Amino acid sequence: MSKERVSRRQFLNYTLTGVGGFMAAGMLMPMVRFAVDPVLKGEAAGDFIATKQKVSELTDEPVRVDFTFKQKDAWYESEVTNTAWVYKDGDKIVALSPICKHLGCTVGWNTNKEHPNQFFCPCHYGRYEKDGTNIPGTPPLAPLDEYPYKEKGGFLYLGKAEPRKEA
Numbered sequence: 354m355s356k357e358r359v360s361r362r363q364f365l366n367y368t369l370t371g372v373g374g375f376m377a378a379g380m381l382m383p384m385v386r387f388a389v390d391p392v393l394k395g396e397a398a399g400d401f402i403a404t405k406q407k408v409s410e411l412t413d414e415p416v417r418v419d420f421t422f423k424q425k426d427a428w429y430e431s432e433v434t435n436t437a438w439v440y441k442d443g444d445k446i447v448a449l450s451p452i453c454k455h456l457g458c459t460v461g462w463n464t465n466k467e468h469p470n471q472f473f474c475p476c477h478y479g480r481y482e483k484d485g486t487n488i489p490g491t492p493p494l495a496p497l498d499e500y501p502y503k504e505k506g507g508f509l510y511l512g513k514a515e516p517r518k519e520a
């Protein structure tokens with residue numbers, strides 16, 4: 354028989370440490386999972402959202418396309434409606450964000466009679482060309498963001514608006 358006997362004190366220490374550790378792990382694990390879960394899942398980046406816009410009905414005149422989707426912000430899920438100004442440029446579709454690059458107001462197409470066929474921001478008179486390029490001398494310093502797009506079943510799908518890449 355082994356001479357190394359465990360004293361009563363040691364036995365109690367081991368037992369209490371073991372039980373305490375087990376309980377602490379039991380309490381901490383759900384908290385850690387709760388905190389990390391949304392991060393592990395990631396966001397559905399790169400997903401394209403269906404719109405009700407038929408691609409065949411698009412012309413070279415920008416039209417307003419509203420589209421709704423569910424957005425999950427960590428634990429909070431909400432329904433969000435976004436807007437795009439969409440037109441056809443030859444074979445290509447151009448889908449522009451309506452968010453002004455100055456201070457974030459909403460731009461409209463052809464709403465300023467003095468400057469027809471431009472995007473106009475009523476907040477500080479920002480103006481953009483039809484392709485989204487900001488007009489020098491007006492407050493915005495960058496072109497409108499552009500949505501990547503896809504066509505599926507004849508309908509327009511839009512991705513996440515991104516700053517325009519300079520050619």
Ligand code: FES
Pocket residue numbers: 453454455456457458474475476477478479492493
């Ligand atoms: S927010 Fe559009 S011009 Fe200022």
